[in-house]
Amino acid sequence: MQYLRQIGAYFLMLGNIFRKTTKWSALRKLIFKEIDDLIIGSLGIVCFISFFVGGVISIQTALNIDNPLIPKYLVGFATRQSVILEFAPTLISIIMAGKVGSFITSSIGTMRVTEQIDALEVMGINPLNYLVLPKIIAMMLYPFIIIISMFLGILGGWMASIYGGFSSSADFVEGLQIDFIPFHMTYAFIKTVVFAFVLATVPSFHGYYMKGGALEVGKASTTAFVWTSVVIIVLNYIITQLLLA
């Protein structure tokens, strides 16, 4: 019952985000600030993880190919498929749930605890529109992070494969090009946009409706991470079933 109430409250919150909009000049400033905090601020960790995980994917694939009948280009093929279909859109989103999600929950939660949200309300400002809409708009640039993640994941795989002596550059590149289905990119970006919306709104919900003090802000951040991850995993399954099955 409690979960149903929470889900209902979440959807009501979504409706309220788009009501009584904040003045554009103020909103624009907030959007740029959120782009800096949520997108630019996440580039470092995404680049680092993508490069090394891409490398690990190619090494693991190469080490599991014992049969001489399996072509060598499979390393590149498997790296491409893993990175584009799952690693970049889904696993990076789960990492972002920890990085960006907990930042969103703790910043909004702290504003709640210190009555800054009440202050906005008293001034006649819609706090949900003021606080959450710029985050949603900023997160619409999230696909650019995923493009970089895909590129670096594959680059990491290529370098690990070449310099580890698992495959030649020509074989790896052949694997990258073989049986490429452009719709897989569309599928990955549809997922990315949906996850971006979840990453902006689920942690905002947990921060906005939290009660208590500093300790509860920490608890709300943890809860937000768990629920954002759960929602991403479930939506990943549903979208995959709908688009690829």
Place this chain on the structure above:
Amino acid sequence: MIQVENIHKTFGENHVLKGITTSFEQSKTNLVIGQSGSGKTVFLKCMLGLFTPEEGEIYYSGQAYSEMDRDQRIDLRRDMGMVFQGSALFDSMTVEENVTFPMEMFSKKSKEEMRDRANVALERVNLVNANDRYPSEISGGMQKRVAIARAIVMNPKYLFCDEPNSGLDPRTAILIDNLIQEITDEFNITTVINTHDMNSVMEIGEKIVFLKDGYLTWEGTNKEIFKTDNEAVTNFVYSSELFKKVRKMYLEDSH
């Protein structure tokens, strides 16, 4: 002027406000006092429109809140200034940005005009040379002054203060009290202050409303509070030996 008529507010099983009726006049510092849990903050939040009472009505300059449409309520909110207990300054903004914030949201003034207006408000609360500092870099008393400057920068008709003296040393607390009283007179504002501070009650309580367990059990001025025989009020206000002596001296002098 704010008139409150028979308001009731409950949270689940908890009946917090039980039929409160009173009025708060313009150009007066109106104080709401009572023990913790007596319903003061809920009462203030009802007047701010943050909580909706289940029963009763609140009139702002004669206009009933429940009869206002959405635009009128937004306009009313813009006529309100609020000083929160913890100041509630936006910690990612400087002092000047905090004070210009309401203007940025609701006025079409140029940046220069907004800065000038913010400087006037900051000078009025005796805070100069702090424009570029962040709330975390200034003292609690200075934060309260910034909060007052932010509350008055749009020339509000109604000023609400929730425990404006909490956490301040006695000298700063008196300065803040006097500042609020001066601003109330100067800008012709209806000011409502929630307080526990008995110095404030004695010094600036032009009208005092006493809440106990959600009921309004007494109302009067800071002069009348010395003479009242309402047991709940005397037990609360004169709980310390010092205030008992002050009261005794006042009553002896007045005879």
